[in-house]
Amino acid sequence: MALGKWFRKEPELAGNFPVAKSDEEWRKQLSAEQHRVLREHGTERPFTSPLNMEHRQGMFHCAACGQDVFAAETKFDSGTGWPSFFKPVDGGVETSDDNAFLMRRTEVHCAKCGGHLGHVFEDGPKPTGQRYCINGVSLAFKPTDEGAKAKS
Numbered sequence: 001m002a003l004g005k006w007f008r009k010e011p012e013l014a015g016n017f018p019v020a021k022s023d024e025e026w027r028k029q030l031s032a033e034q035h036r037v038l039r040e041h042g043t044e045r046p047f048t049s050p051l052n053m054e055h056r057q058g059m060f061h062c063a064a065c066g067q068d069v070f071a072a073e074t075k076f077d078s079g080t081g082w083p084s085f086f087k088p089v090d091g092g093v094e095t096s097d098d099n100a101f102l103m104r105r106t107e108v109h110c111a112k113c114g115g116h117l118g119h120v121f122e123d124g125p126k127p128t129g130q131r132y133c134i135n136g137v138s139l140a141f142k143p144t145d146e147g148a149k150a151k152s
């Protein structure tokens with residue numbers, strides 16, 4: 001195997017996270033829509049995610065790597081058509097500047113795999129005033145009681 005492979009320059013976000021996979025591996029693991037959002041910074045159509053209507057207690061995980069990203073008690077109905085939260089799990093997500101489409105936004109991604117989750121805005125409810133606008137397709141929800149019953 002050529003040594004050069006190990007020194008190949010990866011795109012900015014790849015390789016700097018505890019979970020790093022090649023695009024080919026992600027494509028095998030994720031649905032086409034999940035891949036478009038999580039790996040290509042896509043946005044799902046509003047009001048399409050069943051998680052908009054999810055009101056049970058539990059934990060929202062990164063759909064790509066399973067990282068805990070948002071607790072159900074931080075979810076609120078923003079009316080935007082995307083699952084919205086006022087606070088992430090501590091250490092669950094990271095943010096970066098996103099200047100795409102000539103808009104200045106703050107992008108939110110999974111701290112473990114770098115998967116794109118959505119954006120955060122400063123017009124959220126108390127106590128944080130932040131609105132994490134998250135693509136439901138990037139999330140996997142586990143209700144509390146189901147989590148307790150799950151076999152490991």
Ligand SMILES: [Zn+2]
Pocket residue numbers: 062063064065066067110111112113114115
């Ligand atoms: Zn992740």
